[in-house]
Amino acid sequence: MAKKYKLKKQAKYFIWTIIGSIIVIIISTAIYKDYEYKHSAEYNLGLRGYTDQEIKLLAKNLDEKKLDELSTTKKNETIIEFLQAKYFIKNNLDRYLKYYEDNKKVTIDDIVAIVNTNNDYEFYTHDIKSDTKKEELLLCNKFYKLENDYKPDDLVTMKNKYYYGEAQVLREDAYEAFIDMWTAANEEGIYLIVNSSYRDYQTQEELYNEYKESFGTAQADSVASRPGYSEHQTGLSADIFSKDNTSTKTFANSNAYKWLVENSYKYGFILRYPEGKENLTGYSFEAWHYRYVGKKVAKQVHDKNLTYEEYYAYYIENAKKVNSKSKGN
Numbered sequence: 001m002a003k004k005y006k007l008k009k010q011a012k013y014f015i016w017t018i019i020g021s022i023i024v025i026i027i028s029t030a031i032y033k034d035y036e037y038k039h040s041a042e043y044n045l046g047l048r049g050y051t052d053q054e055i056k057l058l059a060k061n062l063d064e065k066k067l068d069e070l071s072t073t074k075k076n077e078t079i080i081e082f083l084q085a086k087y088f089i090k091n092n093l094d095r096y097l098k099y100y101e102d103n104k105k106v107t108i109d110d111i112v113a114i115v116n117t118n119n120d121y122e123f124y125t126h127d128i129k130s131d132t133k134k135e136e137l138l139l140c141n142k143f144y145k146l147e148n149d150y151k152p153d154d155l156v157t158m159k160n161k162y163y164y165g166e167a168q169v170l171r172e173d174a175y176e177a178f179i180d181m182w183t184a185a186n187e188e189g190i191y192l193i194v195n196s197s198y199r200d201y202q203t204q205e206e207l208y209n210e211y212k213e214s215f216g217t218a219q220a221d222s223v224a225s226r227p228g229y230s231e232h233q234t235g236l237s238a239d240i241f242s243k244d245n246t247s248t249k250t251f252a253n254s255n256a257y258k259w260l261v262e263n264s265y266k267y268g269f270i271l272r273y274p275e276g277k278e279n280l281t282g283y284s285f286e287a288w289h290y291r292y293v294g295k296k297v298a299k300q301v302h303d304k305n306l307t308y309e310e311y312y313a314y315y316i317e318n319a320k321k322v323n324s325k326s327k328g329n
């Protein structure tokens with residue numbers, strides 16, 4: 001009888017010990033979690049005045065070191081504005097902030113556009129290899145350079161009626177799209193005519209050097225691309241005028257220009273150097289320079305009212321990075 005009672009007592013003691021330990025573990029975990037939370041960047045960001053939503057945004061886009069930095073200084077409204085900008089690209093954040101420091105009067109959206117298109121660098125000082133595997137979507141400008149020997153392998157010579165001056169060549173798809181566009185314009189009484197299309201590296205080099213020898217580098221750079229940086233080397237660009245207006249000075253006032261602005265995207269062409277976007281494209285407004293990018297992208301560029309530089313940065317390069325990350329590469 002006494003033995004049984006002793007066993008019962010032991011069991012009771014054992015159970016209470018377990019319950020006690022569990023309670024201690026729960027309480028200490030809670031205390032530790034609270035301690036950890038109160039020492040986390042998130043908690044301190046809250047103390048700095050960031051809203052929960054802003055903290056989530058910060059945590060999504062910044063690494064731990066950056067979060068810690070932010071949590072120890074006065075609330076940075078600018079960084080939040082950049083994170084919320086329509087065309088924000090995570091990898092460019094430091095460059096946005098630096099550009100902002102030097103140019104406080106420029107708007108957030110303009111800074112995002114300038115940095116996304118690499119225009120926080122000087123022209124010809126920041127070469128990126130132009131990705132010709134992207135075919136008609138490749139980018140070539142004062143930052144994206146083609147190889148000296150790059151020459152598309154599907155160049156086609158245009159029929160006489162489509163150009164004036166020297167014989168003109170375009171890549172096959174661009175040429176077919178041009179013919180469709182030409183036909184549609186022609187039906188509306190507009191006779192489109194090309195005076196410059198594919199130019200190889202050597203031709204561009206001669207052209208640029210001629211300007212350079214006569215007028216100096218600055219002047220040459222303002223009128224011609226340096227070799228390797230000209231979109232004409234892609235075989236996807238054409239300088240398009242109309243039979244009754246081939247003047248670079250007045251073409252912007254012509255009906256043909258008006259028609260091209262309203263319709264060229266339907267055939268896969270975009271106006272490459274629009275008015276007022278010189279700071280992004282690196283070129284003054286050229287009413288005559290069109291670039292083939294295919295119908296789908298041309299419509300998007302047109303509808304979103306972007307330069308191709310902006311479109312490429314956000315929807316092609318950045319989108320590619322996002323995709324490859326989600327696949328775990």
Ligand SMILES: [Zn+2]
Binds near residue numbers: 237290
């Ligand atoms: Zn051109």
